[in-house]
Amino acid sequence: MKIDLTKKPEGATHINPHSGLWVKCFGGNSGSYQYFRNGEWEMGFGCMSNSYLQIAKPEPWTGEGLPPVGTVCDLKFEHWTDWERHEILCHGKTFMFVRELNSGLDREGSMSMDGIMFRQVRTPEQIAEEKRIAELNLMVGAIKDHPGGHHGVDHLAQLKIQEEACINLYDAGWRKQVSE
Known part of the structure; x- marks a missing residue:
């Protein structure tokens, strides 16, 4: 029997290889089940047969390589x-x-x-963090060439001090005010 996975209804976990009915299993291979017939899920009676074939779940795409069809x-x-x-x-x-x-x-x-x-697809948290980093980069860029002196430290140490100051100011709620 050739199984056409494009016809698999949402939630199906197995298929009956003899009848071709899609099956939704609850509680393991010998648990309760429903079968999909005439476009609807119906409750099965007794225990699900061990002869039903389990449908492999595809591994979720991790963002590496080519995304699978349907992604x-x-x-x-x-x-x-x-x-x-x-x-x-x-x-x-x-x-x-x-x-x-x-x-x-x-x-x-x-x-x-x-x-x-x-x-x-980015989560709302990832989007917010990307926005935060972009705004921090603008803040650091605005002060990195400020003629306030280097306070006796090398250039990289001065940049790190400025970056930490900007992070602290940003996290405290400081933002550029747009003049009207």
Whole structure:
């Protein structure tokens, strides 16, 4: 029996190789189960048969290499300034087919994989930390060439002192005020 995983319903953990019914197992291979028939989950009676085949769960993408089909990720080419959110629909040796998720237009298209970079979707915490680092870099850049003297330390030590001062000020809530 050839199993078509594209027809697997959400939540299915096994398949009955004799009937082709998808099965959702609760509590191990001999526990309670439901089977998927006519577009709905129905409760099975008795214990699930050990002859049902368990469906392997794919390993989650770690951000390394080519994202698997179905992955939602950020991508950009080397010459792009911003990352864009896409769903990977399929990929070949040199081109991939994607759905663009940034625009809200649900556009699909192909793109060359030459020079493309991928990353996992950023969490709100990661985005906030990236913003914090960018703002800290602006603060350090604004004071690094200030003619306040070096206080008897070498250049790298002075930069470290300035960086630590900016981190402390930022964490205390200090921000650049935009004049109106």
